[in-house]
Amino acid sequence: MEKKQRNIHFEGARLVAGTGNDTAAHDAKFLISVLLIYVAKGDGKIDSTETDRMVEIVSSRFDSSGAEAMEMLSDAVKTFIDGGDLVGKLGEISLGLTDTECQEIFEMLLDVVKADGHLADGEVRTIETSGMILGLSDDAIQAGIQSAR
Secondary structure, three states: OOOOOOOEEEEOOEEEEOOOOOOEEEOHHHHHHHHHHHHHHHHOOOOHHHHHHHHHHHHHHOOOOHHHHHHHHHHHHHHHHHOOOHHHHHHHHHHOOOHHHHHHHHHHHHHHHHOOOOOOHHHHHHHHHHHHHOOOOHHHHHHHHHHHO
8 A cells, every 4th residue: 555645835834734635734733843853962862861852742732632743743854854944934923822822831841851861962953043043032942941950
């Protein structure tokens, strides 16, 4: 049985998966999924505790099954492979969120990097970049990093 390849592309600041009647537009879900993958991979690898925590976060945040959460995270991984101006697109998406939503997302990211019990230098850099994408102040970003240590 041949596995169907999903067509993933941007329409403005929204990521769209599929074509025709089989499309699903992602905005905040996409932003969260990509940033979760980004920070989890900050130390060079994504371990099973980080993966489990990402699935839990996505499942609970969007009231979805584990399989749906894995699909969202897989779509996020594919966007890294495709390249392009990912940071710019994520920044555009974050502009549509409230300050509270951005802070909640940042807390999710911190939760994932803490999942394996240590905070690597690469994870600190990805957390800083993610905080900037979300439009958080330097003070808020540094406070989050200190709380994760």
